[in-house]
Amino acid sequence: MELVVVVLIGIVLVAVSHSFLVVRHVKKQISEMSEALADVKNGNGNRRILAEKNELAAPLAYEINGIVKNYETRLALLHQTEETNKQLMTSLSHDVRTPLTxxxxxxxxxxxxxxxxxxxxKYIKTALLKAHDLKEYIDVLFDWFKLNSNEFAMQMDIFEITEQTRNILIDWIPIFEDKQIEYVIEIPECPFRVKLDLDGYARILNNLIQNVISHSHADRIEFTLLQQDRNVKIILSDNGIGIEKEDLKHIFERLYKCDKGRSEKGSGLGLSIAHQLATKMGGRITAESTPGKGTVFTVLIPLAE
Structure with a gap:
């Protein structure tokens, strides 16, 4: 009987000792978590809490690490947005003030x-052209802010894209002729039904064409619409100066301008807006270019089921 009591007391002592060690270890981990969170609060977003999977505080440590990582991601996006807004304001002050003056x-x-x-x-005509430049720039800015606001929503519906495309391109023909740009438009007679936002689709084409006119120095534009697998494929090509390989990687980024010297007008937002709109409609835009020979933009939009 005495032996049993001794054994029980021994078991209790071992359990108490183990519990004491576990509590002490957990307290140490909580202290480390507190230090880590204070470190994060002071700006060190790379701080992480280490814990073995079998440890009691491991789930809490992993949850805190996840929260910190998410916080850092959101903070980076906030900084990126702030930087973009600063660049927008700089661009706005130059690209609006100059034609306005x-x-x-x-x-x-x-x-x-x-x-x-x-x-x-001649003065009146020049003033009119500057007014159009201002309107174009403000339209792009409006599209950009609208596209990146929480209230942006597309009105997706089924449309017959060939007729809609003809209606968009008709407005460009007088501009091509005025600028002495040869144009070739190939749109088939057969209908293609796609689901898209009509205003968004018009903005994609208008931005791509405007980019060619403003920056390519081309005297020939070719526009082709055809079916490829389960997509409508739209190809816009020119015989202009082309885009350097390094610039081509970034042309769909917001505010990116191939012309670093700002000798040409442009907000640096047109292609980015077109790219975002195409993506939101389930499509995509790609670009290929050979310096000195021209550029080809390709838009893919899925056919309606």
Whole structure:
């Protein structure tokens, strides 16, 4: 009987000792967690809490690590957004102020009667072109902010894309002719039904064409629409100056401009907007280019089921 009591006491002592060690280890881990969280609070987002899988505090440690990682990801996105907004404001101050100043100058000259006859007409035409530039730029900015707002929603519906495409391209023909750009448009007579946001699709085509006109220095544009597997494939090619290989990797990034010297107008948002819109509609845009020979943009949009 005494032996049994001794054994029981021994078991209790071992259990108490083990529990004491476990509690002490957990307290140490909690202390480390507190230090780690304080470190994270002070800006060290790379801090992680180490724990073995079989340890009592392991689930809590892993959960905290996950929260910290998610916090760092959101913080990085916030910093990226802040940087983008700064770049947008810089771009806005240059790309709006310059044509606006010119526009005011020409209109002021006309208003004061400084010029007359053909020169006056030339001033009015230049002012009109600057006004169009401003509207184009503001439209792109509006699209950008709308696309990246939480309230953005697409009105997806089934459309016959060939007729819709013709309607979009018709408005560009006078511009091609005015700028003496040869154009070839190949759209089949057979209908293709796709599910898309019609305004978004128009913005994709308009942005791609505007990019060619503004930056490629091309005198020939080819536009082809055809079916490829379960997609409608739209190809826009030009014979312009092309895009360097290093620039080609980044052309769909927001605010990226191949022209680092800013000698050409442009917000650096048009291609990014087109890329985002295509993605949101379940499609995609790619680009291929050979410097000195031209560029080919390809848009794929899934056919409706």
């Amino acid at each position: 010119t526009l005011i100058g020409y209109l002021d000259a006309v208003y004061k009667g400084i010029n007359s006859g053909k020169e006056r007409e």
